[in-house]
Amino acid sequence: MNYLRVYRRFVITYMKGKLEYNMSLAFELIANTILISVFFSGFFVIFYNFDCIGGWNKYETLFMMTSSWLTYSVSCFFFWSPMKDMGELVRTGKLDLYLCRPISPMVYLILEQFQYTFIPRLTLALVFWIYSIGKIAILWTPGAIIYYAISMVSAFVIYSSITVITGSISFWAIKSEAIVSLLTNNNYGLKNFSDYPITIYGEGTAVLLTFVIPYALTGYYPIAHLLGKTVPFPVAAYISPVVALIIAVISSVLWHMGLRRYESAN
Amino acid sequence: MRKYLRYSYISIKEYLAYPSNILAELASKLIYLFMQICLWKALFDGSTMHGNLSYIDTIKYVAAACIVSIIIECNTIDRMNQQIRSGDIVNDLLRPMDFKLMMLFKHFGNTVIKSLLIAVPTFLFAIRLISGIPFSTDRLLWGLISVSLAYAIHFLYSLVIGMLAFFLIVTWPLNMLLGAIYKILSGIWIPVTMFPEFLYRINMFLPFRAVYAIPVSLLTGSAGDVKGSILCQLMWLSVFLILAEFVWMKGYKKLVVQGG
Amino acid sequence: MGIEVRNLSKTYRRRRAVINAVNDISFTVETGSITGFIGANGAGKSTTIKMMTGILTPDAGAISIDGMTFEKNRKDIMRRIGVVFGQRSVLCWDIPIIETFRLFKDIYRIPTNIYKENLEAFSDILGIDKTIHKPPRQLSLGERMKADLAASLLYNPDVLFLDEPTIGIDVLSKEKIRNFIKKINKTRGTTIILTTHDMSDIEALCENMIILEKGAIRYDGTLCGLKSDAHTENLETIVKNIFAGEAV
Numbered sequence: 001m002n003y004l005r006v007y008r009r010f011v012i013t014y015m016k017g018k019l020e021y022n023m024s025l026a027f028e029l030i031a032n033t034i035l036i037s038v039f040f041s042g043f044f045v046i047f048y049n050f051d052c053i054g055g056w057n058k059y060e061t062l063f064m065m066t067s068s069w070l071t072y073s074v075s076c077f078f079f080w081s082p083m084k085d086m087g088e089l090v091r092t093g094k095l096d097l098y099l100c101r102p103i104s105p106m107v108y109l110i111l112e113q114f115q116y117t118f119i120p121r122l123t124l125a126l127v128f129w130i131y132s133i134g135k136i137a138i139l140w141t142p143g144a145i146i147y148y149a150i151s152m153v154s155a156f157v158i159y160s161s162i163t164v165i166t167g168s169i170s171f172w173a174i175k176s177e178a179i180v181s182l183l184t185n186n187n188y189g190l191k192n193f194s195d196y197p198i199t200i201y202g203e204g205t206a207v208l209l210t211f212v213i214p215y216a217l218t219g220y221y222p223i224a225h226l227l228g229k230t231v232p233f234p235v236a237a238y239i240s241p242v243v244a245l246i247i248a249v250i251s252s253v254l255w256h257m258g259l260r261r262y263e264s265a266n
Numbered sequence: 267m268r269k270y271l272r273y274s275y276i277s278i279k280e281y282l283a284y285p286s287n288i289l290a291e292l293a294s295k296l297i298y299l300f301m302q303i304c305l306w307k308a309l310f311d312g313s314t315m316h317g318n319l320s321y322i323d324t325i326k327y328v329a330a331a332c333i334v335s336i337i338i339e340c341n342t343i344d345r346m347n348q349q350i351r352s353g354d355i356v357n358d359l360l361r362p363m364d365f366k367l368m369m370l371f372k373h374f375g376n377t378v379i380k381s382l383l384i385a386v387p388t389f390l391f392a393i394r395l396i397s398g399i400p401f402s403t404d405r406l407l408w409g410l411i412s413v414s415l416a417y418a419i420h421f422l423y424s425l426v427i428g429m430l431a432f433f434l435i436v437t438w439p440l441n442m443l444l445g446a447i448y449k450i451l452s453g454i455w456i457p458v459t460m461f462p463e464f465l466y467r468i469n470m471f472l473p474f475r476a477v478y479a480i481p482v483s484l485l486t487g488s489a490g491d492v493k494g495s496i497l498c499q500l501m502w503l504s505v506f507l508i509l510a511e512f513v514w515m516k517g518y519k520k521l522v523v524q525g526g
Numbered sequence: 527m528g529i530e531v532r533n534l535s536k537t538y539r540r541r542r543a544v545i546n547a548v549n550d551i552s553f554t555v556e557t558g559s560i561t562g563f564i565g566a567n568g569a570g571k572s573t574t575i576k577m578m579t580g581i582l583t584p585d586a587g588a589i590s591i592d593g594m595t596f597e598k599n600r601k602d603i604m605r606r607i608g609v610v611f612g613q614r615s616v617l618c619w620d621i622p623i624i625e626t627f628r629l630f631k632d633i634y635r636i637p638t639n640i641y642k643e644n645l646e647a648f649s650d651i652l653g654i655d656k657t658i659h660k661p662p663r664q665l666s667l668g669e670r671m672k673a674d675l676a677a678s679l680l681y682n683p684d685v686l687f688l689d690e691p692t693i694g695i696d697v698l699s700k701e702k703i704r705n706f707i708k709k710i711n712k713t714r715g716t717t718i719i720l721t722t723h724d725m726s727d728i729e730a731l732c733e734n735m736i737i738l739e740k741g742a743i744r745y746d747g748t749l750c751g752l753k754s755d756a757h758t759e760n761l762e763t764i765v766k767n768i769f770a771g772e773a774v
Contacts, residue, residue, distance in 0.1 A: 006632045014621055031439035031446075038446035042456055049319060049460045050309045094614050099581045102604035103633055112618050112629065178290030188294040193301060200308035201301070263583045265538065 003107070011114045025116070033120035040124060054197040059135040060227060065195045066129035068219030071152050072191075073122035075159040080118070082109035083167025084180075090170045095262060106164075106255065138226045151222035154244035158218055161244070161251035168251070171258030183213065191215055197224070199232060206232045214243050269363065270371040277375030288383055295388050299332045303395045319460065322398075326486045327457050329392040329400035334413060334482055335454055336385040338420050342373050343441055346428030359518075366425060366514060373421055402487025408496065409485035415499040416481040419473065422506035429510075432517035453479030473502045528717060529555040529578065529685065534587035536573050547573040549741035550587070555734075557592075557684075560711055560718040562728045562749075565738035566769045571721050572689065574738065578719070579609050579687050592684065605634060608678035612690030616674055617662045623673045624658045627680060634681035641680065648676040651706050668699030675703065679710060685717040686710070692727055704730045725761050737768055744768050 043065075047058040056064070089095040098105040138144060166180040173179070183190050190208075194215035198206045209216040210233055217240040224230075225237035281288070306328055310321040346369070349355040359365060392400055401409070427444065431437045449455050452474040458466065469475055476499045483489035536548040548570040555561050565571035576582035578589055580596045580603065589596065594603050610616070617626045631641050649655035652672040662670050671691060678686065688707070692700045708731060710716050720731060728735065728749065735752055737745040745752055745768070749761075756764045 006629075010625075010629060010632075014618075014625065027439040031442040034443050035446040038450050042450050045450075045456055045460055045462065045465070046309070048462050050316065053305070054308045092614075096576065096581045097609070097611065097614055097616050100579045100604060100607065100609045101633060102601045108633070111633075178287050182290055182293055182297070185294070188298050190297065196305060196308075201304045260583075263581065264585075 003111075007111055010111060014114050015116060028117055029120060032117050033124070036121050036124045040128065054200045055229065056197050056227075059132045060223070061196060062128055063132040063136050064197075064219045064223040066125045066132065067152065067223060068155060068194060068215075069121060069125035070129060071155040071218060072159050073118045073125060075156050075163065076118045076121075077115050078110050079160050079163040079167075081113050081115045082106075083163045086167040086170040090262060099259075099263065105259065136227065144226055148222060148226065151217075151240055154240035155218035155222075157244035157248050158214055158240070161247040162213065164251040164255055165247075168254040168258040171261050194219055197229075203232070210236050214240075214247065217243055270367055273368055273371040274375030274378070277372045278379045281376060281379050291380075292384050292387060295332065295336060295384060296391050299329065299388060299392060299395065302328050302332065320488075323486065323488045324457060325396045326398070326400045326402075327482055327488065329396055330486050331454050331478055331482045333385055333389050333392060333400065334416075334478065334485070336388060337377060337381050337413065338417050338477065339380070340373055340421055340424040341376065342369055342421065342424040343428045343437070345369075345372070347431050347437055347441075350431045365518075366510065369425055369428075370421060373424075377417075401485050405484055405487055405489075405492060408492050409481060412481035412484045412496060412499060415496070415503055416477045419499065419503050419506055420477045422503070422510045423473070423477075425510050426506065426513050429513045429517045432520055448474055448477075451475065452477045453482065457483075473505070476502045528557040528559075528592070529719075530588075530590045531555075531574075531578070532588045534574065534577060534589065535585050536570075536577060536582065537585055546741050548577070548584075551738075551741070551743050552587075553736055553743060553746050555717060555719060557717055558711070558715040559734055560707075560720065560732050561734040561736060562732035563719065563721040563736050563738065564723075564728065564765060568740075569738040570741040571738050575687060575689055575719070575721055579607060580604065605681070606684045608681070608683035608686040610671075610674050610678050610686070610688050610691055612671070612688075612693040615662055615670055616677055617670070619663055620661050622659045622661055623654070623677075626677055627658075630677055630680050636681045640682065644676075644680050644682070648679070648706075651709060652676060652702060666696075668695045668703075671695055671703060672699065672706075675706065679716075682714065683716065685719065688718065688720045688722075690722055691720070692722065692724055700727075707731060725765065729761060737765070739768060 043062070047061075051057060053061060086095075089098075095105070098108050101108055103111075163184065166184055169180065181189060186192070190213060193201060193205065193209055198209050198216045198220050201209075206216070210221070217236060221231060221236045222240065231237065303325060306321075306324050310316055310324070314321050346355070349358065358368060361368070389400075427437065427441060430440065434440065451458075451469050451472055454477075458469060458475055458479040461469065480489070480495045480499055484492065484495060489495055531554070532552050534548055534551050535546075538545045538547055547568075551570075551574070563571050563575065573582065577584050578591075580600060583596075591603050591607070596603060617623055618629070627641075627645070630636070631638075636644075649658070652675065654669075654672050654676055657665055657669045657673060662673065665673070675691070686707075692703060695703070704727070707718060707720075711718050718731070720727065722728065732749055735745060735747065735749050736743060737752075752764060753759055753761070756767075758764060
């Protein structure tokens with residue numbers, strides 16, 4: 001089965017279906033757009049008063065933030081909703097229905113939804129990405145472009161893997177939502193630390209975000225490398241593909257372990 | 267009176283039933299506070315003044331805002347939405363009690379327990395982070411009065427939005443929308459003194475700053491016009507009291523006529 | 527052929543208690559038959575069905591469906607079985623039913639002509655053509671169940687598992703659903719396995735019956751045979767007695 005063709009067609013019909021029967025879809029998109037706009041407004045208010053943070057100026061920080069937001073939004077299109085629902089699927093046993101199909105449950109979970117509510121985030125991130133890219137001092141040599149592209153792909157893998165890990169926790173913990181939101185919540189979670197240069201948080205946090213929950217690798221280190229900024233752990237500029245691979249493997253293992261547990265204990 | 271207090275008591279019990287949620291909430295507040303303080307420290311980059319912004323004042327403001335938010339935060343909107351969706355709202359509406367007062371007491375119970383379990387540790391953490399106390403002793407009394415007024419305003423605001431669900435069924439996009447505007451204009455995140463001129467002016471006509479900007483700046487001692495601020499809050503309080511009563515009457519009629 | 531279950535066992539560990547949900551049971555389900563599973567809550571009925579549909583892994587024993595096992599040919603088996611849960615829908619909740627059908631068409635690689643044929647046939651018998659463009663949340667339980675049935679039969683599975691299919695459904699829809707199941711069984715030879723608490727379902731549909739109690743098989747044979755053994759036409763009485771612990 002050509003997954004891409006199926007998915008593309010399904011997404012279109014899914015959206016059409018949603019539009020016909022659910023006018024609140026438009027409302028959801030508007031609400032999300034305003035939410036994200038407000039966030040950017042706050043960002044610009046801060047930089048209205050100050051010129052730079054931790055040695056990064058407004059455009060550099062903006063470019064770093066939007067780079068990671070782009071990959072994050074795309075990752076969320078696929079993984080955010082199914083993993084968020086895992087707690088309920090496991091608790092109510094609805095997951096059973098995903099297990100008796102000739103395709104893997106993960107694939108089925110992804111195929112049957114498309115989290116369009118991230119479109120505003122993606123769009124606005126793109127807008128400000130374009131806005132900031134012209135104003136920063138990066139020399140876009142072929143090497144730099146390749147480096148950046150690889151970093152973006154790694155970032156996508158890292159975000160997706162972390163999301164899958166948080167979903168997999170539902171196989172073991174009963175009320176996992178609280179822990180999950182600590183890691184991934186868009187307002188209060190650890191993820192927001194990576195919107196700004198991690199040097200401002202102190203050494204402990206820098207270590208955490210670089211080597212433990214590698215959010216810093218999704219934007220900070222690659223952009224810092226391209227801009228020639230000093231970073232706490234220079235080696236981190238080169239390890240994102242490797243780390244992405246490792247964390248992808250961990251998430252896959254955890255997911256399958258969780259599934260097996262579900263299938264044997266239910 | 268006692269039956270209303272019962273609801274506060276139940277609220278407290280419900281909150282205590284999920285210790286892991288309490289821990290997670292505390293952790294998220296501490297993480298948020300840490301992040302904000304680091305942010306402003308880095309922005310000021312060692313200098314005590316930046317333009318006409320004072321580092322100490324900003325730090326104190328941010329810490330105080332975080333602590334005050336724990337007390338003022340209101341989950342009445344979510345609670346009501348849930349109840350309406352599940353139909354449980356009918357039970358509450360059938361009681362021989364004032365629905366709005368009932369909601370208030372439920373919220374109050376929540377506030378009390380949260381102040382104890384979350385606000386206190388956050389306060390201690392804040393002291394450690396900023397190496398000082400985020401509040402100032404002169405005008406402290408006015409600050410406390412202001413916080414009480416803000417508490418009432420925010421509760422009434424949440425009640426009104428919650429009651430809109432009688433008409434709209436699904437209010438979460440509206441919450442999200444207003445919540446976002448609230449977040450920036452109320453001063454809970456960035457001190458309103460930092461706003462560009464045009465935004466600052468617009469904000470003067472809106473109620474949001476009465477919930478955080480006014481009380482927090484009074485508490486930290488950085489506010490100028492005490493009487494004006496309190497009057498402003500009193501005005502918005504009256505507006506929301508009337509609005510709440512109005513929406514309630516309309517909403518209740520609709521509910522009764524349409525059968526929920 | 528058909529479904530063979532040999533020495534199947536499953537134990538649950540709940541905190542400190544060990545529950546023998548299913549204890550060394552063996553049975554055979556003939557191809558093309560309609561078999562009903564009955565048991566009190568906790569008798570091991572759902573556990574057995576879940577193991578037969580590959581949702582749960584057994585602790586001991588073997589299941590083979592048409593000679594295939596889950597260990598070796600999981601995806602092939604999945605392609606040839608249909609599962610309908612009475613209490614959970616297979617359909618995507620917010621979008622028109624026809625879209626879930628199309629999704630199944632791709633997942634199960636149903637050839638277009640068969641897909642169209644089945645859609646037409648099901649529309650006729652089940653009357654789903656009226657509801658096919660609506661999302662499940664706008665439908666009544668009966669209409670949703672019919673759509674669930676149609677979805678699970680779109681790819682012509684060899685075996686159809688039904689777990690409490692008529693629970694909470696009105697009498698008219700129940701009859702339509704039962705007739706549909708009978709027709710499918712007759713015209714396509716689909717093996718039907720049905721679990722239910724509703725005796726009238728059993729009476730209307732099943733030739734064979736398996737009664738489970740406390741993880742063991744209490745009866746495995748034909749419906750007629752059960753009645754003649756117990757010397758009564760009243761199925762409910764028989765089953766009540768079994769649940770109360772008396773021998774068949």
